[in-house]
Amino acid sequence: MLLPTSTLFEIPDFKLELGAALDPVVLAYETYGTLNAAADNAILLCHGYTSNPHAAGDTAGWWHNLIGPGRAMDTERYFVVCSNMIGSAFGSTGPASIDPATGAPFGPNFPDITTRDMVRAQGLLLDHLGIGQLAAVVGFSYGGYLTFQWGVSDPERMRALVPVATWNRSRGGPESVAEIEDYFAQCPGWNGGDYYDGEPGGGVVAMLAKQRVETLRGYGVDRALLDQLGSEEAATAALEKRGRDWSAQFDANALIVLRKAAVLFNAWDNAANIKAPLLYVLSNTDKRFPAGELAEPTMTHLKASGVDAAYVEIDSPYGHLAPTEDWQKWAPALKNFLEGR
Structure with a gap:
């Protein structure tokens, strides 16, 4: 369902990594702040598995406490772009979209996609918006998969990476x-x-x-x-x-x-591709991406791969939701990290 706050961008004849094509692919997206003259102050924000592109602008935005004037993602300084990933259901092309060949929803016939497809579609949106090098890619949960994917697929496109409550390979087969x-x-x-x-x-x-x-x-x-x-x-x-x-x-x-795309996701094996400094954020009570299990091996692997990586752990009772509910506990670290780039 397209949200009233979103805008649409259309990509004709979008070839998918696994062989199929979608003609067209539509991306729903929202922006906050203003792109500067150098076109280099944009932050690409990637949402979670079942979330949407409405991240800010009012209290319904899922990260409104982190995006806005004077906030960690300061809209007086940055131009924040959040797009609904392809395959989702908030305005971008997905299984509920109409298949032009049949006039009915794709449903179970929607072609298999990958996180690389999602990132490539986002890149075309950024080109359309006139954005050059990104200040950062920031992603929560499934959006963290895309953040890592950006880092290994197009390492020169951003100056910073912030994967939050996530991992750099799939959880679950x-x-x-x-x-x-x-x-x-x-x-x-x-x-x-x-x-x-x-x-x-x-x-x-x-x-x-x-x-x-x-x-x-x-x-x-x-x-x-x-x-x-x-x-x-x-x-x-x-x-x-x-x-x-x-x-x-x-x-x-x-x-x-x-979920199929998530199963195929693996940014662990080519972590050495990452060029941008990275801030990895986990919650100490997250059951989906447990800090006690993931933090040490992930940071060790990133650093061994030559990545300039830092780590923040949120001490919170709110599990996977900690970055949202206890935003104030990590917002200063996020703001400082972004301002240093």
Whole structure:
């Protein structure tokens, strides 16, 4: 679903890495701040697996506390660009988009894509916007995959990299794709993924909402809502509302397409390609990307590969959501890192 705050950019005859093509590819994107005369003050921001390009501009923006005048990504200094990745469901070309060849949604017939495809499409958007070298690429969660991918695929395009709550290779193999497919296959309205003509308020959408609630619990959102609202009942109600609201906008097939791309992702083996200084950020309570498991081997590998890498660990009870909920605990490090480039 295209957000009212987003703009569209169209790429004709976009060839995909695995052999197929999309004609056209559309990217939905948002910008904050102003591109300078030298066209070198842009920050490319990459969103998470199930998120969207609305990162700032109001309190609905998922990182609004980090983007704006005087904030870590200072819009009086930087031009921040956030695009919805291809394969997603917030305006960019994905499985719910209409296939020009059939006049119906691609659905399960959407071609397999890779993180390199996503990065290449973003690069064409940057060219369209007149952006030269980026001040930085910053990405959260799945967006951190893209941040690492940028670093190894186009190492001269940026002066800094900030992957947040993420890793430089996939967490989970093909079985993680099968789990999603099996989950939705239980729904009578799934129809092999061609579910778009089904009842909007039930079936697949209801299962999406249920899955979303469990995902948010795993991210630490329930704890954050409890602290904000003060009671289990209010927190549960708010969590379930978030699940319903999101499921009305997202696409189950996008979960599969993006997960397939994540399984193929590997920026570990060619880490030596990275030229830009890198700030790696993890949360000490994140179950998705646990700092205790990932920080030491990742930093050791990056430095052994010749990467100028620094590390920040957020001490927070909010798990995967720590960079958002406890933004003030790492915003100074982010601001200082960016200003030094």
